[in-house]
Amino acid sequence: MNELEMKYQFEAALLAAGRPLTTQYLAELFDERERPSLEQVLNALHALQQDYQERGIELVEVSSGWRIQIRNHCIDFVSRLWQERPSRYSRALLETLALIAYRQPITRGEIEEIRGVAVSSTIMRTLHDRNWIRVVGHREVPGRPELLATTKDFLDYFGLKSLDELPTLAELKDVETIGVQLEFSTGEVSPELQAEAGESTEAADVESSDAVVADAAAENASEADAETVAVH
Numbered sequence: 001m002n003e004l005e006m007k008y009q010f011e012a013a014l015l016a017a018g019r020p021l022t023t024q025y026l027a028e029l030f031d032e033r034e035r036p037s038l039e040q041v042l043n044a045l046h047a048l049q050q051d052y053q054e055r056g057i058e059l060v061e062v063s064s065g066w067r068i069q070i071r072n073h074c075i076d077f078v079s080r081l082w083q084e085r086p087s088r089y090s091r092a093l094l095e096t097l098a099l100i101a102y103r104q105p106i107t108r109g110e111i112e113e114i115r116g117v118a119v120s121s122t123i124m125r126t127l128h129d130r131n132w133i134r135v136v137g138h139r140e141v142p143g144r145p146e147l148l149a150t151t152k153d154f155l156d157y158f159g160l161k162s163l164d165e166l167p168t169l170a171e172l173k174d175v176e177t178i179g180v181q182l183e184f185s186t187g188e189v190s191p192e193l194q195a196e197a198g199e200s201t202e203a204a205d206v207e208s209s210d211a212v213v214a215d216a217a218a219e220n221a222s223e224a225d226a227e228t229v230a231v232h
Contacts (some may be wrong), residue, residue: 003044003047005137006041006044006159007044010026010044012215013026014059014067014068019064019067019136020063020065020066020067021067022065022126023038023041023065024038025208026045027041037131040088043065046061052068055075056085057069057070057071058071058086061161062155062156062160063152064153065154088123090114090123092115092117093127094125096119096127097133100149100150101154101163104136104138104147104148105148105149106147107139107148108124108146109145124140131151131153131154133148133150135148136149204223
């Protein structure tokens with residue numbers, strides 16, 4: 001099978017799936033006799049990316065695989081297809097989400113200590129319902145509080161392959177069109193979480209940055225649901 005035919009088949013599969021597909025999964029869609037190598041799959045996907053360079057859609061690789069989605073400059077226009085307004089999130093929810101992603105793994109009590117106020121059960125339920133956060137263990141202190149971390153769905157929703165791709169503080173201040181803006185100076189993440197999410201992080205001075213991170217996340221929030229509209 002030549003690359004051109006493979007490229008068209010991948011395009012059809014990605015549009016029909018309505019979810020990200022991994023390179024391995026795309027390869028396994030073929031019969032074993034004609035199954036391409038992973039290198040051939042990647043070459044075809046990169047060729048498809050090039051085809052979309054001047055179009056209103058793009059092919060991106062997120063944490064869970066490859067996805068065809070709307071380009072940022074077309075979001076406002078495409079969002080008119082839906083009468084309901086995209087979800088908007090409270091400052092408190094955004095601060096909580098930012099701190100979980102930035103300091104993961106982190107406990108609810110540590111979040112409350114940083115923010116200076118209690119985290120409502122509604123916020124935690126919303127984050128769990130959206131599958132943006134998960135429990136990855138327990139802190140070995142009295143009461144053994146849950147340790148919280150982000151999920152692949154969190155990365156997929158914001159169009160990210162790993163936490164390393166989160167915007168910098170400067171980008172948060174300057175770019176208003178990205179949905180929920182989060183700045184992570186990337187604190188140290190446990191090796192277990194790095195291995196599971198495929199993330200590489202560098203140690204940073206996190207203590208002096210927490211308040212800035214939370215403020216930036218809330219101040220720069222906009223309508224996030226339109227950000228990740230996928231083509232079905």
